[in-house]
Amino acid sequence: MRGKIVVTGGTGRLGQVVVERLAERGAEVQSISRRNTTVSVDLRKGTNIDQAVAGARAIVHCATTNGRGDVEATRNLIEAAKRAGGPHLVYISIVGVEGVPMPYYRAKLAAEREIAESGLPWTTLRATQFHDLVAQILGLAARLPVMPLPTGFRFQPIDTGDVADRLAALAAGPPRGRVADMGGPQILDVRQLAGLYLMRAGKRRPLVSVPVPGAVARGYREGRHLAPDHAVGRRTFEEFLAGWAPGPVG
Structure with missing residues (x-):
């Protein structure tokens, strides 16, 4: 695989796995982040971006600030990519960004539009929530004597x-625009997920369903964040938990 591939957010939950997958494919990979020990890149401030993307044939944009500066960071990256000759920009987004009106999702959708309208060759992949994010949220709820779960x-x-496998393959190929969404292998009720989590953590908690008002909760209840027709993920939540070390539960 010829040419450098840059991974933004290369020390993050997803980015570090993308870096590993690209290296396994024989790519020359440069991981960039604010915590990089060689070149610290701040996408929001525009620090050292030109140096990081120079000579890249593709950029996999995994960096996120949970919506606080995603659009600004993406704009800065786009401008640097243009100055670098226009490499293929691959972006990871979230299923349901147009249907669940939370600020983070709105920022991801706005970043998608910036990329699509940038004039750069681009590919955008939307995925459902990661196993470890779901486990982290359940772990927070399990700290309480009673485990509240949204109805x-x-x-x-x-x-x-x-x-990461999919992003590495997309980065190695031609730009494809918006590709098919990517969902996990199972759609599970939050009570099912909580039961699996508690079993793995070796804890017992009463599960209490809590009605949650508002447009965001309605979007989740209506399943706008799901991709039932694209359940292509291989590893189930239960399989993930089998190899996962839960944090302390009070």
Whole structure:
């Protein structure tokens, strides 16, 4: 695989796995982030981006600030990519960004539009929630004596390794625009997910369904964040938990 591939957010949950997958494919990979020990890149401030993307034939954009600066960071990256000759920009987004009106999703959708309208060759992949994110949220709820769970919520968690494999393949190929969504292998009710989590953690908690008002909760209840027709992930949530070390539960 010829030419450098840059991975933004290369020290993050997904980015570090993408770096590993690309290296396994024989790519020359440069991981960039604010915590990089060689070149610290701050996408929001525009620090050292030109140096990082120079000579890249593709950029996999995994960096995120949970919506606080994603659009600004993406704009800065786009401008640097243009100055670098226009490499293929591959972006990871989230299933349901146009249907669940939370600020983070709105920022991801806006970043998608910036990329699509940039004039650069581009590919955008949307994925459902990662296993470890779902486990982290359940772990927070399990700290309470009673485990509150939002009524009617379902999730389709996917493994970061499955998504990283797809991103590495997309980065190695031609630009494809918006590609098919990528969902985990199972859609599970939040109570099912909580039961699996508690079993793995070796804890017992009463599960209490809590009605949650508002447009965001309605979007989740209606399953706008799910991709039932694209359940292509290989590793189930239960399989993920089998190899996962839960944090302390009070």
